[in-house]
Amino acid sequence: MGRAPCCEKVGIKRGRWTAEEDQILSSYIQSNGEGSWRSLPKNAGLKRCGKSCRLRWVNYLRSDLRRGNITPEEEELVVKMHSTLGNRWSLIASHLPGRTDNEIKNYWNSHLSRKLHYIRKSHNVPAVTMNPPPTSQRLPEKRRPGRTSRSAMKPKTHKQKTRKTKKTSAQPEPDANVAINAVVGQEALMMELSGAEADLGPRDDYYYGACHERGDCCNTNNNNNNNLMSINGDNGVLSFDEHDIIDLLLDESDPGNVFTSSVGDGELSPLGDSTLARGSSETSNLGYLDCLQPCRSVESFLNYEHQVNDALTDEFIDWECVWQEGNKSNKLCDEKEASDPVMSWLLNGDDEATIGQTNCEKFGEPLDHDEENALVAWLLS
DNA sequence: AAGAGGTTCAACCGCACAGAC
DNA sequence: CGTCTGTGCGGTTGAACCTCT
Numbered sequence: 120m121g122r123a124p125c126c127e128k129v130g131i132k133r134g135r136w137t138a139e140e141d142q143i144l145s146s147y148i149q150s151n152g153e154g155s156w157r158s159l160p161k162n163a164g165l166k167r168c169g170k171s172c173r174l175r176w177v178n179y180l181r182s183d184l185r186r187g188n189i190t191p192e193e194e195e196l197v198v199k200m201h202s203t204l205g206n207r208w209s210l211i212a213s214h215l216p217g218r219t220d221n222e223i224k225n226y227w228n229s230h231l232s233r234k235l236h237y238i239r240k241s242h243n244v245p246a247v248t249m250n251p252p253p254t255s256q257r258l259p260e261k262r263r264p265g266r267t268s269r270s271a272m273k274p275k276t277h278k279q280k281t282r283k284t285k286k287t288s289a290q291p292e293p294d295a296n297v298a299i300n301a302v303v304g305q306e307a308l309m310m311e312l313s314g315a316e317a318d319l320g321p322r323d324d325y326y327y328g329a330c331h332e333r334g335d336c337c338n339t340n341n342n343n344n345n346n347l348m349s350i351n352g353d354n355g356v357l358s359f360d361e362h363d364i365i366d367l368l369l370d371e372s373d374p375g376n377v378f379t380s381s382v383g384d385g386e387l388s389p390l391g392d393s394t395l396a397r398g399s400s401e402t403s404n405l406g407y408l409d410c411l412q413p414c415r416s417v418e419s420f421l422n423y424e425h426q427v428n429d430a431l432t433d434e435f436i437d438w439e440c441v442w443q444e445g446n447k448s449n450k451l452c453d454e455k456e457a458s459d460p461v462m463s464w465l466l467n468g469d470d471e472a473t474i475g476q477t478n479c480e481k482f483g484e485p486l487d488h489d490e491e492n493a494l495v496a497w498l499l500s
Numbered sequence: 501a502a503g504a505g506g507t508t509c510a511a512c513c514g515c516a517c518a519g520a521c
Numbered sequence: 522c523g524t525c526t527g528t529g530c531g532g533t534t535g536a537a538c539c540t541c542t
Contacts, residue, residue, distance in 0.1 A: 133511080133512075134510095134511075134512095135510070135511080136510085136511085168512090170512080170513090171511070171512075174510085174511065174512080175510085175511080178509095178510070178511085179510075221509080221510075221511085222509080225508070225509050225510085226508095226509095228508095228509095229507065229508055229509080230508095
């Protein structure tokens with residue numbers, strides 16, 4: 120049998136809280152403190168579930184909550200942290216004073232994913248479908264010890280919730296709950312922002328390389344090495360290799376060169392020269408992605424919907440801002456030069472000779488609490 | 501003005517972990 | 522050790538609100 124419900128279902132009021140209930144709850148917590156949520160409703164004289172009381176307090180009644188719109192700075196921080204941490208809303212929110220995980224989560228789902236959807240739609244680009252590698256090769260969710268993130272939980276195969284079909288366009292991305300996929304999704308976004316996809320012509324196995332050194336890429340599995348992502352077959356499905364994404368994160372090239380392109384025989388050359396025309400006909404050479412250019416600022420991404428009418432000639436997000444914080448040394452693949460302690464940890468490998476492999480493997484390992492805190496501190500630095 | 505459709509966000513749900521027993 | 526309880530997390534829902542026609 121399943122576990123007992125957190126509270127009696129009968130006689131429990133649900134739905135919106137009234138001002139009177141808020142007052143009762145606030146008064147009770149102020150005089151008795153937080154905690155003991157299960158017994159709180161009874162003691163306080165509320166006909167509410169303990170969890171509901173806790174949620175109301177945490178998300179609404181707490182005195183230290185910050186009201187008002189998310190500021191651009193907060194937005195940028197959310198994007199930055201989400202690109203690294205994934206849907207770790209509570210962790211993200213904990214570094215935004217006065218903001219709750221619910222608030223951040225809602226903001227992400229309503230604002231930022233909508234922008235992503237809008238961009239894709241405006242380019243008439245097929246939905247990006249993640250094609251994750253086998254589980255054994257998948258980058259695990261960064262996690263702290265203890266509580267397991269929902270995204271790391273087993274798939275819900277036992278009871279698929281019947282969902283009311285909503286007409287909203289703000290549906291979350293298919294795999295948005297995996298940290299690396301958040302990065303991948305943003306990669307796709309960036310591609311779309313760049314207009315690259317629209318210029319690819321018939322989709323037939325384009326490869327966007329990410330690694331700079333031939334043959335030493337982390338992945339040794341599906342597809343060829345050095346493939347960051349590919350568009351397969353007739354369905355226009357993009358598939359990604361997380362290890363190459365990590366390589367991208369660790370790219371030691373010029374920070375401006377976010378993307379590299381495969382120039383025959385697996386040879387890679389940096390892209391991102393802003394002198395390259397984006398979306399021009401010359402960019403449609405089959406198999407080569409020559410039209411990507413670096414983006415300049417997170418703000419420009421966040422303001423994309425205000426710019427979309429400008430024929431896509433504006434500059435977009437500078438993903439260095441998102442993931443190259445630690446790349447300031449421009450030598451992240453070189454452990455010797457990764458003086459930043461967090462980056463040293465990220466790149467930690469006992470055998471420096473195999474760092475190219477080791478760093479990617481370390482990326483996949485779970486974080487302990489200290490490591491995670493260090494990562495967050497580094498992100499915020 | 502009114503209805504339809506879209507968006508926001510408070511609240512709920514189920515699940516998993518920690519700790520007590 | 523296993524079980525139970527308390528708690529926190531992330532995903533999801535749906536009423537309220539907003540915008541468009």
